[in-house]
Amino acid sequence: MFRIFVIAVLPLFFVFSSEIFTFLSGALCPSCNCESAKPLHRIPRPQLRPEFLALENGTDARLGCEDVGYKMHVFSREPLVVYFENFVSAREREHLLDISEKIYTPSTITHNGGQTSDRNTKVRDSEVALVPRTEGVRCIERRAREVQGWREEVWIERLRVQRYNPGGHYSHHFDWSSGRGGWGRVSSFMVWVHGEELEGGGTEFPRLELRGDKKKWCKFIECEDNLDGEDSKDKGVETAEDKKGAVFKVIPGNAVYWENFRSDGTGRGYNETWHAGLPVKKGVKVGLNIWSYGRID
Ligand SMILES: *[C@@H]1O[C@H](CO)[C@@H](O)[C@H](O)[C@H]1NC(C)=O
Numbered sequence: 001m002f003r004i005f006v007i008a009v010l011p012l013f014f015v016f017s018s019e020i021f022t023f024l025s026g027a028l029c030p031s032c033n034c035e036s037a038k039p040l041h042r043i044p045r046p047q048l049r050p051e052f053l054a055l056e057n058g059t060d061a062r063l064g065c066e067d068v069g070y071k072m073h074v075f076s077r078e079p080l081v082v083y084f085e086n087f088v089s090a091r092e093r094e095h096l097l098d099i100s101e102k103i104y105t106p107s108t109i110t111h112n113g114g115q116t117s118d119r120n121t122k123v124r125d126s127e128v129a130l131v132p133r134t135e136g137v138r139c140i141e142r143r144a145r146e147v148q149g150w151r152e153e154v155w156i157e158r159l160r161v162q163r164y165n166p167g168g169h170y171s172h173h174f175d176w177s178s179g180r181g182g183w184g185r186v187s188s189f190m191v192w193v194h195g196e197e198l199e200g201g202g203t204e205f206p207r208l209e210l211r212g213d214k215k216k217w218c219k220f221i222e223c224e225d226n227l228d229g230e231d232s233k234d235k236g237v238e239t240a241e242d243k244k245g246a247v248f249k250v251i252p253g254n255a256v257y258w259e260n261f262r263s264d265g266t267g268r269g270y271n272e273t274w275h276a277g278l279p280v281k282k283g284v285k286v287g288l289n290i291w292s293y294g295r296i297d
């Protein structure tokens with residue numbers, strides 16, 4: 001028995017240094033460029049600052065939260081992008097508008113991993129409210145943790161409500177400014193809070209690919225057929241270009257969630273999460289950002 005085994009294994013030694021081995025090792029790592037995918041260098045966890053993070057202190061269970069009965073649909077598996085119907089209730093939306101109304105300040109853009117920020121209305125034109133952690137707000141924070149499976153070493157950032165008046169927009173960007181050191185903004189929710197009688201203002205992901213049935217998704221994303229008149233005239237054939245990119249409509253109560261970083265241990269962000277808040281043409285859009293900060297892996 002043993003002898004047969006040795007005989008069977010021996011030839012393998014001879015092929016190890018040959019081209020076959022090169023081929024085999026390539027086959028083990030078929031989808032990545034192994035040379036460029038360096039393992040992540042992780043620094044010790046930065047200090048958790050309660051001014052920025054909605055830290056949980058074990059009292060969440062006592063909150064009397066509504067069961068909003070959200071429905072979810074996977075838009076993309078890689079990166080993970082999930083669409084939610086009814087993520088926040090009408091009552092919660094009212095509450096968010098109420099508590100933000102008096103505390104809006106002009107939105108800024110952060111640089112260097114959050115160390116500096118400035119205002120540039122060409123890039124971002126909106127107002128932001130860092131909302132107090134009322135019971136209603138804590139219920140939404142709790143839901144965001146629940147959706148993410150109470151993920152370890154991930155914390156919800158303090159919730160921010162963004163208001164866009166006509167002309168308001170946010171140019172294409174990533175939600176993380178730095179993933180270095182193995183800690184960063186691991187995921188994002190865009191929740192639509194207000195946008196009745198709105199024109200424009202959709203959330204665009206130009207690099208994201210829809211693999212599902214586009215007709216079903218037209219409820220939630222812009223489709224050519226939604227446009228009326230001249231725009232749809234020359235749209236007979238669907239090209240590959242049409243499949244790339246999605247503009248999520250502003251539907252109050254609904255939300256889109258996505259993962260910012262790959263889970264392959266390289267710490268690289270997903271290019272496909274590049275997105276924009278398109279200019280509001282008419283009406284006022286109010287959105288809620290729920291970002292999660294923590295360990296990238
Ligand atoms: C827990 O955190 C919430 C939200 O910040 C706060 O309102 C509450 O008083 C805290 N409870 C305890 C026991 O620390």
Ligand SMILES: *[C@@H]1O[C@H](CO)[C@@H](O)[C@H](O)[C@H]1NC(C)=O
Pocket residue numbers: 271
């Ligand atoms: C990501 O986008 C950058 C430019 O924005 C490009 O240089 C790079 O090749 C892209 N990476 C992948 C994996 O698509």
